[in-house]
Amino acid sequence: MSLVNERARIVSNDQIGPRLHVLTVESPQIASAIMPGQFVHMKVPGRNENILRRPFSVYARDSEAGMLEVLYQEVGELTSYMPTLSDGIIETIGPIGNTWSGPARVHDGACGNALLVGGGVGAAPLFLLAESLKQLGCPFDVVLGAQTRDALVTLRRYSDLIGCEPCCATDDGSYGRSGFCMSLVEERLDQGGIAQPGPYDYVAVCGPEPLMKIVAGMAHAAQVACEVSMEKRMACGIGACLSCVVDTKSGKKRSCVDGPIFDAGEVMW
Numbered sequence: 001m002s003l004v005n006e007r008a009r010i011v012s013n014d015q016i017g018p019r020l021h022v023l024t025v026e027s028p029q030i031a032s033a034i035m036p037g038q039f040v041h042m043k044v045p046g047r048n049e050n051i052l053r054r055p056f057s058v059y060a061r062d063s064e065a066g067m068l069e070v071l072y073q074e075v076g077e078l079t080s081y082m083p084t085l086s087d088g089i090i091e092t093i094g095p096i097g098n099t100w101s102g103p104a105r106v107h108d109g110a111c112g113n114a115l116l117v118g119g120g121v122g123a124a125p126l127f128l129l130a131e132s133l134k135q136l137g138c139p140f141d142v143v144l145g146a147q148t149r150d151a152l153v154t155l156r157r158y159s160d161l162i163g164c165e166p167c168c169a170t171d172d173g174s175y176g177r178s179g180f181c182m183s184l185v186e187e188r189l190d191q192g193g194i195a196q197p198g199p200y201d202y203v204a205v206c207g208p209e210p211l212m213k214i215v216a217g218m219a220h221a222a223q224v225a226c227e228v229s230m231e232k233r234m235a236c237g238i239g240a241c242l243s244c245v246v247d248t249k250s251g252k253k254r255s256c257v258d259g260p261i262f263d264a265g266e267v268m269w
């Protein structure tokens with residue numbers, strides 16, 4: 001489906017953790033078309049002095065009800081203003097970007113063993129991928145990292161989907177492994193799958209760039225295909241301004257239209 005600019009109606013906007021919120025909007029065209037890994041570009045209403053849209057991954061969608069959920073973190077001017085929104089319309093462009101190739105590989109008949117690694121709000125764009133893998137009957141494990149127990153806001157949803165708890169790490173040790181989640185990824189790559197014993201065929205990772213870089217290196221060392229979601233700062237979101245460039249082995253690429261999903265081995269970290 002080509003891009004649409006949809007007037008998405010705010011349905012709810014709830015705080016679910018420290019500086020973490022889930023925004024639900026009614027956006028039937030985008031909800032029915034969005035694929036795992038793609039994102040939307042939202043014009044936050046009431047901030048006319050800040051005309052730039054903001055990119056957000058889609059955390060969940062209900063295509064029958066026409067609903068989209070975005071998990072967002074307050075980090076700066078617009079995301080700190082967004083919790084004040086309780087109703088109204090958000091002009092939303094989407095679906096934008098490419099998709100994780102995990103499900104595509106499955107469609108090709110290669111149902112590999114997958115490991116999904118989400119750091120912080122980076123867990124959000126992996127949830128639609130997890131749902132796809134589950135629907136297709138493909139084995140996968142999940143590693144989640146967050147600063148604290150309270151910030152592990154996607155834990156319940158992943159647990160419900162996979163029927164057991166993902167492997168978790170918190171920076172302060174308040175839940176799961178103490179420290180960054182890379183040690184859990186190293187362990188999994190070493191020991192193999194939980195859902196299905198044996199080596200992994202595919203790793204998908206989203207989170208802070210240092211996390212993605214380290215996991216990419218681990219996957220490379222283990223000779224496992226790895227994809228990353230490069231969440232660069234974006235202005236236009238349609239490939240025109242070059243604000244979101246990623247250096248790759250085949251030259252400069254725009255994260256918005258050539259990504260956001262990249263082969264980790266292609267990225268010049």
Ligand SMILES: Cc1cc2nc3c(=O)[nH]c(=O)nc-3n(C[C@H](O)[C@H](O)[C@H](O)COP(=O)(O)OP(=O)(O)OC[C@H]3O[C@@H](n4cnc5c(N)ncnc54)[C@H](O)[C@@H]3O)c2cc1C
Binds near residue numbers: 039056230260
């Ligand atoms: C494809 C894509 C998907 C994204 N999905 C999500 C999501 O699901 N949930 C979510 O909370 N955020 C997501 N982001 C990041 C989100 O777009 C930014 O946090 C938001 O634009 C910040 O706007 P602001 O006005 O609050 O911050 P600003 O005032 O513009 O900036 C505040 C601080 O945030 C930093 N920042 C801004 N944009 C980014 C970025 N893209 N990556 C890293 N740091 C940034 C700035 O460098 C600055 O330090 C995504 C970004 C991309 C490109």
Ligand code: FES
Binds near residue numbers: 236237239256257
């Ligand atoms: S945001 Fe303008 S080219 Fe990507």
